[in-house]
Amino acid sequence: MSLALKPAVVVERSTPMTGAIELVVHHPPSAVAVNPGQFFQLAVAAPQTILRRPYSAAWTDPDSGRIGFIFNVVGAGSGWLAVRHEGHELDLLGPLGRGFDLDGTEPAIIVAGGLGVAVFPGVVRTLVGRGRQVTVLLGARTSAQLLPVDRFPGAEVRKATDDGSAGHRGSVVDLFGSTRGGAVEVFACGPTPMLQALIETARRLDVPLESIQVSLETPMGCGVGTCLGCAVPRPGAGYLLTCLDGPCVHADRIEWNRMTDAFHG
Ligand SMILES: Cc1cc2nc3c(=O)[nH]c(=O)nc-3n(C[C@H](O)[C@H](O)[C@H](O)COP(=O)(O)OP(=O)(O)OC[C@H]3O[C@@H](n4cnc5c(N)ncnc54)[C@H](O)[C@@H]3O)c2cc1C
Ligand code: FES
Structure with missing residues (x-):
């Protein structure tokens, strides 16, 4: 730091x-x-x-x-x-905090819901620069709320909108379900319910949770590990601190059923 x-x-x-x-x-x-x-x-x-x-x-x-x-x-x-x-x-x-681990070699799928897209322009640029095949799945309520495709040079971009004004009508997680094939690495950011739906879909499709990294937007106090305000449940027992152990963590390190959507109840 x-x-x-x-x-x-x-x-x-x-x-x-x-x-x-x-x-x-x-x-x-x-x-x-x-x-x-x-x-x-x-x-x-x-x-x-x-x-x-x-x-x-x-x-x-x-x-x-x-x-x-x-x-x-x-x-x-x-x-x-x-x-x-x-x-x-x-x-x-x-x-x-910890950024994404970008050292893999498999094709990368980015799953971005709403403002979750904000973390990805630099991630995609790095992945493309390393010669990775990158597919960006962008989701928003309506087409005007999608970050323009030209922010992801070198990547294939597919869109999902709730109102069907661009791309698939429905959620970006549906798009993920219909996109993958073979070994991939997934990088995701978005509201907690979207991430939970992504994890459910991944389990159903036998995508190992270790191959998914999420960027968490847990509410924070200090940001440096002292207030314990950003705790996220680990499988079994105990907690991760989003500010120190994350915000980017492998999905198998989180107990998704006990994750609460702090902002929407
Ligand atoms: C590691 C990390 C990275 C983040 N990166 C981004 C980013 O790149 N772009 C971005 O737009 N936001 C990002 N956020 C969320 C951002 O920090 C909050 O939106 C911001 O702190 C809200 O502050 P505020 O004073 O405007 O709202 P507050 O007064 O603190 O909150 C106002 C309302 O918004 C709700 N709210 C607060 N934070 C969030 C949130 N994260 N998601 C949904 N609702 C929320 C509150 O519950 C409350 O109802 C990130 C959060 C974390 C933890
Ligand atoms: S925000 Fe204070 S410990 Fe993480």
């Missing part, structure tokens, strides 16, 4: 898809240190927000010292971030 002594500076703000903001910040020491899948704790200065907010690095460019963050507005912290503009400073803590 590099503690950012000098703040990052916002160099670009855009709307990559409906309901999402992309902030690009300049901070060379952090940009060179990120493994795809790691996250930062971003300090926010909205009223009554004491804790930093965790965000995955969507991508990094070590040469230009830039890092991209893609997010939606759900509350005070993200609302404050959403109105940052070029020239504003951001206090980053990170990179934190």
Whole structure:
């Protein structure tokens, strides 16, 4: 982890898809240190927000010292971030946690539900750069909420939308069920119920859970292993800490039946 002594500076703000903001910040020491899948704790200065907010690095460019963050507005912290503009400073803590293990050789399938896609541009770029065959399955409520295909050069992209406005009508997990064949490695991020449905489908199709890695978005306090606020149940007994053991973990390390959807009850 590099503690950012000098703040990052916002160099670009855009709307990559409906309901999402992309902030690009300049901070060379952090940009060179990120493994795809790691996250930062971003300090926010909205009223009554004491804790930093965790965000995955969507991508990094070590040469230009830039890092991209893609997010939606759900509350005070993200609302404050959403109105940052070029020239504003951001206090980053990170990179934190464990990124994805990208050292395999099998074809890779990315399963991204909603804003879960935010972690994947840099992951896909790395996998494609290593000569891996990559299929990206993107799911959203409607086509305008899908990250554009050109954010995944070198990968095959397939879409699923709840309203059928692009690609398969239905869930991105259905698409996964109809896509795979042979040995693959799966990388997934999205709401907890989507991940649970993915695990159920994988079990039904005899896809070993060890071949699936998920990026967890468990609510966090400190982000560095001291508050125990990000515990996730392990099979048998005990807990993982998302901030230290994750956020990217192999799916067989989680007791999926005891995972709660912290945000939707
Ligand atoms: C490791 C990690 C990486 C993350 N990366 C991203 C990312 O790249 N892009 C992104 O958009 N978000 C990401 N998140 C989620 C993001 O941290 C939260 O959305 C953010 O902290 C909300 O802060 P807030 O102050 O705006 O909302 P709060 O005031 O904290 O919460 C407002 C409402 O949103 C709900 N909420 C809070 N967090 C989430 C969540 N994760 N999912 C669903 N509902 C939530 C709360 O329950 C509450 O109802 C990540 C989370 C983790 C743990
Ligand atoms: S967020 Fe505090 S221990 Fe993980």
